[in-house]
Amino acid sequence: MAGEQGQKDRIPQVAVRRLPVYLRTLSQVRDQGIEIVSSADLALLTGFSSEQIRKDFAYFGAFGTRGRGYNTATLVNRLRTILGLDQELKAALVGAGHLGTALARYSLSRQRDVPIVSIFDNDPERIGRAIGPITVESVDRLEETVREQGIRLAILAVPAGAAQGVASRLSAAGIEAILNFSPTKLDLPPDVYVQQIDLGLELQSMAYFAAQGRRN
Amino acid sequence: MAGEQGQKDRIPQVAVRRLPVYLRTLSQVRDQGIEIVSSADLALLTGFSSEQIRKDFAYFGAFGTRGRGYNTATLVNRLRTILGLDQELKAALVGAGHLGTALARYSLSRQRDVPIVSIFDNDPERIGRAIGPITVESVDRLEETVREQGIRLAILAVPAGAAQGVASRLSAAGIEAILNFSPTKLDLPPDVYVQQIDLGLELQSMAYFAAQGRRN
DNA sequence: AATTGTGAAACACTTCACAGCC
DNA sequence: GGCTGTGAAGTGTTTCACAATT
16 A cells, blocks of 8 residues: 555654755755765754754655765755645735735745745735735635635735634635734634744743743 | 742743743733633633643642632733743844834834834944834944843844854843744854744745645 | 642654664 | 664653542
């Protein structure tokens, strides 16, 4: 049996979240013309332990050569496939306020792999405005555009009060993962992956670590 | 013996990072005039399990009444003390580009507990500009201002190439925790708490979870 | 009767240590 | 000889289940 080639057991979520770090590091190393790296080299560059790096790669099937190390170009391609970046998954941004606009500009300039292709807002002042090559659309057109463009990911940067409503609509429209910058817990079917980023919460835990000390 | 009142064993980092969520939820509940909540109520509101909530509170000494639940007002105050928010820890922002400016505006409007009091940049175009009530200073004045104002936290929103240099200066100036939005791993003494937020990495792991499916 | 507080069991993740392969 | 790949041990975190308390 055994489904997709080389994939073992259940893979820890945390391991998946390290893959993009490996990918970025390996791309840089490859671009310096270095063809082989060891897990020890990667440990130095990423701050993760060499054992952990080897184990993470092993979850997806082994890519190294014993006695030598890993081929940078091969591993970059393999990681891109594993992450699904060869599919050019499209993302939508909802919320073209200060934060949303900044995120869009940042993403448009750097992030070719997961491109933002549509931006929505409900403020008539903002609709029609251009952000880079994209024109802000009315949020009324959300479902339609998501379907037409085959958008599968969304970034949410709307006020707290609007977040749940928009998220439900995104979910109903078939969006598979949401990166939520609004300070609200989203209640969604479990087949939607939600990643929360919350400046307020982060600052408050920083206060704890600064005040009571002791990192770990 | 036993140091600060009521603090048990070693406290899991993950538990600390949940406290701000409890604090926010409890503040909302309290502001609705509700005086008592059970861990089951909080579980519904936060999405964490009731056992976990009780255990988290227990790490810091017990605050509930058996048979009744937790007093919202008391618990809010207690959490604020634990997190160190009664100290009004000041934060600096370094990098007044699109993202930095958006973060500053967001924080200035909402986050009274951990106020941003200074903003730095190295671009002469930006120095002297006002963001809300704050005037952007030259990054040359970083050490001086940090000491004068007693700033203990920093938010880093500079280009990748500049991040390590600025972070080292912040650390040398005595900053205790850094929230890093630059896509760079920071190498700093272990007594500086670093929390990384990286849009590019988040989008890439979202691609995985959308592509290969299965949430957990 | 209801709900906390908590040891013990279960689960998740990381590190150790070494066999296997180049 | 050097470095990967991996079971086994160790550590960290969550869930279970129930005694303690109001």
